[in-house]
Amino acid sequence: MTLSVTDVNAGFGGSTVLRNVSLAVDPGKVVTVVGPSGTGKTTLLRLLATFRRPDDGTVAWDGDDIWAMADDERLGIRRQVSMVFQEPSLFNAPVHRNVSYGLRVREPWQARLRRSFGELVGSSRPADTVVSALETVGLVESVDQNALSLSGGEAQRVAFARALAVDPAVMLLDEPTSNLDPHNTALLENAIERARDRGVGVVVATHDMHQAKRISDRMAFLHDGELVETGPPEQLFEDPTDARTARFLDGELLVGDRERSRVPQSPTADP
Numbered sequence: 001m002t003l004s005v006t007d008v009n010a011g012f013g014g015s016t017v018l019r020n021v022s023l024a025v026d027p028g029k030v031v032t033v034v035g036p037s038g039t040g041k042t043t044l045l046r047l048l049a050t051f052r053r054p055d056d057g058t059v060a061w062d063g064d065d066i067w068a069m070a071d072d073e074r075l076g077i078r079r080q081v082s083m084v085f086q087e088p089s090l091f092n093a094p095v096h097r098n099v100s101y102g103l104r105v106r107e108p109w110q111a112r113l114r115r116s117f118g119e120l121v122g123s124s125r126p127a128d129t130v131v132s133a134l135e136t137v138g139l140v141e142s143v144d145q146n147a148l149s150l151s152g153g154e155a156q157r158v159a160f161a162r163a164l165a166v167d168p169a170v171m172l173l174d175e176p177t178s179n180l181d182p183h184n185t186a187l188l189e190n191a192i193e194r195a196r197d198r199g200v201g202v203v204v205a206t207h208d209m210h211q212a213k214r215i216s217d218r219m220a221f222l223h224d225g226e227l228v229e230t231g232p233p234e235q236l237f238e239d240p241t242d243a244r245t246a247r248f249l250d251g252e253l254l255v256g257d258r259e260r261s262r263v264p265q266s267p268t269a270d271p
């Protein structure tokens, strides 16, 4: 299943954040979205997640316009797309309950009843998909630990396992490793690769160019709401077609023009 946006525009109030952006993620591929802060990466992920409707343009599932579908059909697609946010937001319960959360909200009422009864008499054990998702992030031994007692890196890995446990077609990850140390970053990148190898299409918004180089099948460079260039990482790093891409990868374009216009300029020394 290919999830795509075509010529989308999106903004807030009177301002346009994304302009004519087109991007697709195919099964079993990792697409990274890179770009300066405030450039629209999260907004793009939220459009792909169908959390919001574009002001213009199309969000499509295998070519079919998601926003032209009936509500229940759109919900069916939304359930095949899972998102991991920068902050893991786990709840006060064992790790396995956090990971099975998405499965529980999707299960039919008969199964829910059976599971609740099993929990009541103490005979339930975590579903195989929950254990398998925890194995993917290297946390199977923490299955019964309270999620709020985990380190930040472990919590983010649990959030990834929760998103993976529902067997999504597409995963959208918003800066998933920005607060993590190298060890947890490596474990999460390994989990991303394993999801991809299972056929999941993955979109990762990241500030980390080394990460983009390591995990991308394709990179998309977003600058001030415009998708400047997409391509395999070696092309963007070694032979970019747009001067802005080269400047960004050289570390010059750290802040988008829109963001810069908000930051007070330091007064000049001379009159």
Ligand SMILES: Nc1ncnc2c1ncn2[C@@H]1O[C@H](COP(=O)(O)OP(=O)(O)OP(=O)(O)O)[C@@H](O)[C@H]1O
Pocket: 012, 017, 035, 036, 037, 038, 039, 040, 041, 042, 043, 044, 258
């Ligand atoms: N709910 C909102 N209301 C108003 N403006 C918003 C809202 N969400 C985002 N914006 C603005 O849209 C622009 C793009 O934001 P977005 O979060 O998509 O950028 P980003 O590339 O993900 O940034 P970062 O890398 O810093 O997370 C920013 O100027 C931001 O202030």
